[in-house]
Amino acid sequence: MGSFPLRAAPSAGALYPIELYVVVNNVRDLQQGLYHYSSRRHALDLVKTDDYRARITRCCLYQDFVGQAAVALVMTAIFHRTTDRYGQRGNRYVYMEAGHISQNIYLQAASLGLGSVAVGAFNDEKLNTLLGVDGQEEMAIYVHAVGKRAGELE
Ligand SMILES: Cc1cc2nc3c(=O)[nH]c(=O)nc-3n(C[C@H](O)[C@H](O)[C@H](O)COP(=O)(O)O)c2cc1C
Incomplete structure (x- = not known):
């Protein structure tokens, strides 16, 4: 909205505590690896190329x-973005928001x-170690x- 960035899921106070990482296991024309989703640019930033299939399964x-799927989308939360304003109640809001984003993932997957x-x-x-987040300020x-459903794989 103008220069104010909004997103496809509601967020208490428009504080957007959730970050999204993508573990790419098997996607045509996209290198296997770990990516971070930039909501501002609606783009993926490569964190590291690697074959994470065994590791994400273990996590x-x-x-x-999880390792067999085309991608694993991992949400992390930076709780203080929300709790700085809303106190303890903010912790609830973060998990509610994860549910909203989850539903969007289900809807978008179905539409594809x-x-x-x-x-x-x-x-x-x-999982925090795989992502390179500290598990304190930011955690999975x-x-x-x-990915494709069983029976629809090429
Ligand atoms: C919060 C939450 C956590 C879940 N965790 C797992 C999980 O670790 N492994 C798994 O196979 N399914 C998990 N599920 C998926 C449920 O098992 C699944 O949604 C349920 O069996 C109904 O199946 P459906 O979603 O295909 O209709 C989870 C679902 C939710 C909402």
């Missing part, structure tokens, strides 16, 4: 489908004919595996 408590699975079972420390809170 998600050996749930194989892809499958998606929300993943809440993961090892916090391992939610993962979504997105």
Whole structure:
């Protein structure tokens, strides 16, 4: 809206505490690796090229489908963006917002004919280390595996 950046999901106070990382496992014309989503530019910034399939599976408590999916979208939260204004109540808002973003991921995946699975079972420390976030100021809170459905793979 003019020079004020808005997003596709609502955010308490428009403070946007959630960051999004993309672990690219298997996408045509995109190098395998870890990317950070820039909401300002609606673009992906490469953090590191690597084959993360085994590692992201391990992070998600050996749930194989996460490493087999085309991508794993990892939300992190920077809680103080919201709690600085709203105090303890802000913690709730951050998780509510993760739910809104999750729903957008499901809707967008469906509109692209892809499958998606929300993943809440993961090892916090391992996943934060994979992302290169400190687990204090910024921490992983939610993962979504997105890709072709079983039976629709080439
Ligand atoms: C907060 C949350 C955490 C979840 N964590 C996992 C998970 O770690 N592994 C998994 O296979 N599914 C996980 N799911 C997906 C549910 O198992 C799934 O949504 C449910 O079985 C219903 O299936 P459907 O979403 O395909 O309709 C999670 C869902 C939510 C909302």
